[in-house]
């Protein structure tokens with residue numbers, strides 16, 4: 001399996017993401033810079049967490065207009081898997097690759113804690129390794145994670161099985177509508193999520209619940 005992780009000025013989880021991919025899949029991801037206009041030939045592109053461009057304007061807004069995002073959009077169009085975590089999720093909504101948007105957390109505070117995630121979709125490349133309804137632990141760290149979609153968009157997202165994960169057991173940390181923590185595009189090859197699965201893949205991090213997501217992708221690609 002070939003993957004690439006894109007770094008923007010202000011990214012801070014690119015190293016964690018590369019380590020997680022290496023640890024779980026055994027493959028070293030390629031490092032891509034935000035000014036690159038082309039992507040290497042990969043199966044998976046990851047937009048990592050952080051504070052790209054200092055979160056100026058809106059979190060993810062400037063990154064969504066950076067040269068590399070054009071290449072990401074083209075790759076997504078062709079069916080390449082694209083995963084955006086936290087700031088990466090914000091970029092994907094800002095770029096129009098995922099529906100909805102991420103607003104300031106409902107209580108206006110930065111949240112840094114562990115949440116429970118309930119798996120709602122088990123058919124996408126990212127979620128196929130989970131059991132339906134499986135609840136897992138995952139850390140969050142953000143101030144703009146309050147997922148919003150207007151009623152019409154929400155009906156479509158819910159109706160077409162595009163919700164991948166919901167905050168479970170009363171752990172919604174940011175006021176997201178319908179407790180939505182992660183959303184897929186209509187084709188299922190783009191996933192954005194606020195929690196950080198890359199930060200729970202090694203017992204040294206306090207658990208390995210995040211591994212299933214990376215294993216889902218790797219198993220699919222290895223057996224393809």
Ligand SMILES: NC(=O)CC[C@H](N)C(=O)O
Nearest residue numbers: 049050086087142143144
């Ligand atoms: N950890 C992150 O990626 C943070 C995302 C964004 N800067 C926010 O605070 O909402």
